[in-house]
Amino acid sequence: xxxxxxxxxxxxxxPVRVLDRPSxxxxxxxxxxxxxNDQLPEDGIHNMETDGEDHISLPPMAAMxxxxxxxxxxxxxxxxxxxxxxxxxxxxxxxxxxxSEATGFVVDAEKGYILTNRHVVxxxxxxxxxxxxxxxxxxxxxxxxxxVHDFGILRFDPKAIKYMPLTELxxxxxxxxxxxxxxxxxxxxxxxxxxxxxxxxxxxxxxxxYGEGYSDFNTNYIQAAAAASGGSSGSPVxxxxxxxxALQAGGRSDGAATDYFLPLDRPLRALExxxxxxxxxxxxxxxxxxxxxxxxxxxxxxxxxxxxxxxxGFPKETGMLVAEVVLPEGPADKKLEEGDVLxxxxxxxxxxxxxxDDILDSHVDNKISLMVQRGGKDVEVxxxxxDLHAITPDRxxxxxxxxxxxxxxxxxxxxxxxxxxxxxxxxxxxxxxxTSEAGWLIESVDQKKTPNLDAFIEVMSQIPxxxxxxxxxxxxxxxxxxxxxxxxxxxxxxxKMRLAVRNDVTGLWDFTELAEPLPAAPPVRSKAEFARxxxxxxxxxxxxxxxxxxxxxxxxxxIDGFPRARKIGFGLVVDAEKGLVVVSRAVVPFDLCDLSLxxxxxxxVEAKVVFLHPIANYAxxxxxxxxxxxxxxxxxxxxxxxxxxxRTIFLGFNQNLRPVVTPTTVTDVTTVAIPSNPxxxxxxxINLDAITVDTNLSGSCGSGVLIREDGTVEALxxxxxxxxxxxxxxxxxxxxxxxxxxxxxILSQIQSGDNPxxxxxxxxxxxVQMSQCRIMGVSESWIQKVAEANxxxxxxxxVRKIDCAPAGGHDSQSLQEGxxxxxxxxxxxxxxxxxxxxxxxxYLDALIVRQGQEHRLRVPTLPTIDLETRRAVIFCGAVxxxxxxxxxxxxxxxxxxVYVSLRTRGSPAYQYCLGPTNFITAVNDVPTPTxxxxxxxANKVADNTYFRLRVVTFDNVPWVATMKK
Numbered sequence: 001x002x003x004x005x006x007x008x009x010x011x012x013x014x015p016v017r018v019l020d021r022p023s024x025x026x027x028x029x030x031x032x033x034x035x036x037n038d039q040l041p042e043d044g045i046h047n048m049e050t051d052g053e054d055h056i057s058l059p060p061m062a063a064m065x066x067x068x069x070x071x072x073x074x075x076x077x078x079x080x081x082x083x084x085x086x087x088x089x090x091x092x093x094x095x096x097x098x099x100s101e102a103t104g105f106v107v108d109a110e111k112g113y114i115l116t117n118r119h120v121v122x123x124x125x126x127x128x129x130x131x132x133x134x135x136x137x138x139x140x141x142x143x144x145x146x147x148v149h150d151f152g153i154l155r156f157d158p159k160a161i162k163y164m165p166l167t168e169l170x171x172x173x174x175x176x177x178x179x180x181x182x183x184x185x186x187x188x189x190x191x192x193x194x195x196x197x198x199x200x201x202x203x204x205x206x207x208x209x210y211g212e213g214y215s216d217f218n219t220n221y222i223q224a225a226a227a228a229s230g231g232s233s234g235s236p237v238x239x240x241x242x243x244x245x246a247l248q249a250g251g252r253s254d255g256a257a258t259d260y261f262l263p264l265d266r267p268l269r270a271l272e273x274x275x276x277x278x279x280x281x282x283x284x285x286x287x288x289x290x291x292x293x294x295x296x297x298x299x300x301x302x303x304x305x306x307x308x309x310x311x312x313g314f315p316k317e318t319g320m321l322v323a324e325v326v327l328p329e330g331p332a333d334k335k336l337e338e339g340d341v342l343x344x345x346x347x348x349x350x351x352x353x354x355x356x357d358d359i360l361d362s363h364v365d366n367k368i369s370l371m372v373q374r375g376g377k378d379v380e381v382x383x384x385x386x387d388l389h390a391i392t393p394d395r396x397x398x399x400x401x402x403x404x405x406x407x408x409x410x411x412x413x414x415x416x417x418x419x420x421x422x423x424x425x426x427x428x429x430x431x432x433x434x435t436s437e438a439g440w441l442i443e444s445v446d447q448k449k450t451p452n453l454d455a456f457i458e459v460m461s462q463i464p465x466x467x468x469x470x471x472x473x474x475x476x477x478x479x480x481x482x483x484x485x486x487x488x489x490x491x492x493x494x495x496k497m498r499l500a501v502r503n504d505v506t507g508l509w510d511f512t513e514l515a516e517p518l519p520a521a522p523p524v525r526s527k528a529e530f531a532r533x534x535x536x537x538x539x540x541x542x543x544x545x546x547x548x549x550x551x552x553x554x555x556x557x558x559i560d561g562f563p564r565a566r567k568i569g570f571g572l573v574v575d576a577e578k579g580l581v582v583v584s585r586a587v588v589p590f591d592l593c594d595l596s597l598x599x600x601x602x603x604x605v606e607a608k609v610v611f612l613h614p615i616a617n618y619a620x621x622x623x624x625x626x627x628x629x630x631x632x633x634x635x636x637x638x639x640x641x642x643x644x645x646x647r648t649i650f651l652g653f654n655q656n657l658r659p660v661v662t663p664t665t666v667t668d669v670t671t672v673a674i675p676s677n678p679x680x681x682x683x684x685x686i687n688l689d690a691i692t693v694d695t696n697l698s699g700s701c702g703s704g705v706l707i708r709e710d711g712t713v714e715a716l717x718x719x720x721x722x723x724x725x726x727x728x729x730x731x732x733x734x735x736x737x738x739x740x741x742x743x744x745x746i747l748s749q750i751q752s753g754d755n756p757x758x759x760x761x762x763x764x765x766x767x768v769q770m771s772q773c774r775i776m777g778v779s780e781s782w783i784q785k786v787a788e789a790n791x792x793x794x795x796x797x798x799v800r801k802i803d804c805a806p807a808g809g810h811d812s813q814s815l816q817e818g819x820x821x822x823x824x825x826x827x828x829x830x831x832x833x834x835x836x837x838x839x840x841x842x843y844l845d846a847l848i849v850r851q852g853q854e855h856r857l858r859v860p861t862l863p864t865i866d867l868e869t870r871r872a873v874i875f876c877g878a879v880x881x882x883x884x885x886x887x888x889x890x891x892x893x894x895x896x897x898v899y900v901s902l903r904t905r906g907s908p909a910y911q912y913c914l915g916p917t918n919f920i921t922a923v924n925d926v927p928t929p930t931x932x933x934x935x936x937x938a939n940k941v942a943d944n945t946y947f948r949l950r951v952v953t954f955d956n957v958p959w960v961a962t963m964k965k
Contacts, residue, residue: 073241079167081104081193082105082133083193084154086128087907088122088906092124093124093214093411093423095123099911102234107244109167112155112157113271114156117248117262118151118216119213120152124396132164134163147388147391153267169236171244171268178203182245183238184198184235185235200224204318205223207221208221208249217288218356232248244264282387284360284386288325288413290322294319301339302376323372324338327412329419330386331385360385365387367383369382392409396425397453399498400429401430401556402427407419407476415477421441421442422456430490440473443474445471446467457514464491465490466521470486496513540708547632549581549598550568551595554596555567557874560869560884560886567586567589568657569719577625580622581597582743583620584716586617590612594606608621614864637743642669642715648664648708649661649664650663650695651707664698671690676889678723679917680917681891683721685720689833691715715739761835763802763803764889790831793831797821798818804891815846822846822848824838824844826845846858877906894919896930898921900919901916920949941965
């Protein structure tokens with residue numbers, strides 16, 4: 001975490017291993033998500049720590065032969081077991097949004113209650129359904145998730161099950177004993193049904209830790225050898241009589257066949273409360289206890305007198321409860337201490353979590369007395385029991401693209417911090433800080449303290465759209481460091497401020513719209529001076545620095561396969577009077593964005609996109625110069641192309657956004673091909689001459705210029721977005737120079753008030769040398785003409801790739817792959833800049849060499865006005881748009897105009913594997929060749945009903961997806 005130094009583990013080191021939960025099956029498929037560049041793990045997969053907690057386990061009994069009695073039991077049990085398919089639809093508390101699978105089992109057939117894990121039900125919004133053994137499907141809704149323990153209860157409509165009699169499993173926590181033979185019946189490893197055998201080996205294991213996500217605590221766990229895996233979470237652990245004696249909850253992934261089960265005492269109590277229509281009371285003193293054996297307790301100061309009393313009262317016990325974490329500012333703060341050995345509660349000797357929970361749950365808002373031993377001394381304290389539900393978030397607010405709720409007891413316990421503060425559960429939009437890491441606590445916004453969610457809502461409701469405000473925040477791992485950022489409040493792309501409150505009656509979340517956005521304040525003119533650039537004699541660089549502005553581009557929606565939500569770079573002012581700036585398209589990829597320009601490191605103004613070049617990797621943006629009182633100068637652009645070997649001055653901006661200057665030499669000017677991104681097409685420059693220079697600074701600077709000694713700008717230094725590395729999944733950027741003469745015709749049109757409407761050849765070319773040209777049939781006379789026309793580069797251009805055909809197919813006069821271009825409109829083409837003749841002609845008279853023969857063609861050009869994305873639709877968590885230019889460049893056939901550009905985690909699109917780069921061709925067998933027709937047919941689908949999508953992959957493989965809207 002860059003702002004807070006090295007990432008540390010949680011403050012209170014757990015005495016038990018960090019384990020792998022064989023919990024949910026994350027939905028994996030073969031489709032990459034181009035926008036998921038800043039990813040959180042979909043499930044809690046963590047490295048396991050070793051500390052000798054586990055006893056030696058019995059070997060797994062997968063090979064055990066089931067007796068007739070067991071066979072009869074299993075046949076009855078499987079009718080109660082369901083496979084749960086679900087989405088946790090947004091990040092909340094400890095969990096990221098996810099689409100997954102798990103297991104549950106019916107515990108009340110009459111009322112339709114299913115028991116499963118809390119980490120399945122989740123703390124936040126949930127959507128799901130379950131599938132019974134006979135493959136009947138029914139929707140499920142959460143009615144309870146425990147704040148601490150790993151169990152939750154779902155509700156379904158029993159009347160919806162029509163083809164099998166409903167039965168239920170009886171919960172018998174009293175039958176869980178060491179040596180009992182068990183079966184774990186569930187959705188193991190994504191299979192519909194799997195039955196694993198085992199034997200209970202322990203009843204007194206501490207709750208396993210799962211790293212920094214949700215973890216159970218303040219309960220013992222049952223240990224057995226069963227080796228369950230992903231998807232088995234929520235499986236019933238049954239004995240030979242068919243009683244559920246435990247709940248599958250965790251296990252190891254290091255090859256050891258060890259599973260961990262939650263005792264059913266507390267789930268049974270919660271179920272009985274819900275059956276009676278009562279609230280499930282939960283008490284807390286905000287203290288985590290762990291089981292420690294008597295020898296460790298003695299080292300902590302347990303006296304022989306109390307050890308004798310405990311052993312006499314509980315002859316089968318081998319340990320006692322010891323305080324592990326006492327939360328600051330909680331009921332036990334300054335009364336209990338870590339290492340205290342619990343002797344009694346309300347005068348009753350106590351060694352078990354179940355009895356401690358009983359007492360706490362029945363004394364909410366009342367006082368209890370505890371006796372502990374601390375260093376051999378008896379200490380008696382009186383504590384007020386708090387409401388555990390009150391410190392478990394059941395509401396969140398979304399505003400300016402981010403989501404927030406009060407800090408939970410789960411998070412506070414994990415880091416041993418007070419249960420207070422506003423937690424950023426989705427750090428996005430305006431609240432996407434420098435790192436995408438979760439775990440931020442908002443301290444203040446706009447110089448106003450935000451100690452809780454209500455205060456935060458009040459402050460945010462008073463901030464107008466587009467305001468820039470100061471935010472202070474800390475990370476739950478590091479409360480010592482106060483971070484400060486200035487953020488740009490977005491209430492136009494994400495206009496609504498919405499409060500969501502959990503409704504355990506309906507199982508849904510009730511959304512309420514809060515304050516309407518306040519209109520943006522009118523901009524005001526500001527004054528500034530540029531800082532002097534100490535260039536050690538490079539006066540030209542000192543002058544040209546006044547032509548640079550820093551650009552921040554914020555993208556509210558990731559379209560066109562672009563991988564980031566925010567980019568920062570520098571642009572060159574080419575017309576200070578009109579406020580025109582040229583910038584790389586790797587910084588401003590499309591016009592669905594907010595642009596902020598910082599001038600002279602002092603003035604911030606908004607800007608808009610004026611022009612996007614379809615193939616040359618630059619955009620022209622514009623700000624209002626009347627708002628700027630600073631000596632901004634227009635850069636002087638060279639009209640002649642820079643040559644190889646020329647001396648020049650490199651001025652660039654490094655990774656710290658600081659200017660660096662050095663004299664250098666042009667090493668090469670050559671035609672290059674920026675690699676395409678095969679997994680997710682996105683904009684890239686094609687058919688370009690790139691400039692390279694002899695300085696190491698060029699590789700670390702993504703923005704800059706090459707200038708003469710008189711200050712004339714000979715080339716822009718731009719970053720070019722390339723492919724995503726298969727090794728580290730990072731996006732590759734290339735830093736290259738673009739000669740300024742190619743900009744001049746476009747800039748001249750824009751300065752005169754015209755909007756350039758370019759036309760292009762829908763081809764990608766590469767250079768071929770004369771030796772290759774001879775072999776491919778180019779005549780000697782043309783080879784001689786090439787040498788005369790371009791003495792420094794004896795080359796022609798060959799069509800390497802053509803874009804996919806339009807709806808009517810390729811024109812018979814179109815270029816084909818392998819064609820060598822000799823002339824266009826009677827001009828010999830030996831330089832990339834000479835291809836610019838295509839920009840303003842509907843047709844080009846072309847002379848080409850094809851299969852060794854010369855041909856004359858009247859080649860049509862393609863209008864670029866339709867290549868930029870103008871519309872996108874968000875449907876079931878998928879972002880749909882017409883295929884953008886990069887898609888058309890990389891595909892041979894366009895299957896429809898409905899292209900999946902992105903999908904969000906925890907959405908139906910993710911659940912049903914509708915991945916990016918797919919094309920949707922029909923809804924319920926009605927063809928949808930355009931986005932408008934898709935929207936029309938999708939609107940006919942009723943809410944919460946299944947429909948069919950006909951889909952074609954990028955690799956031309958058709959398939960059918962069934963989805964629930």
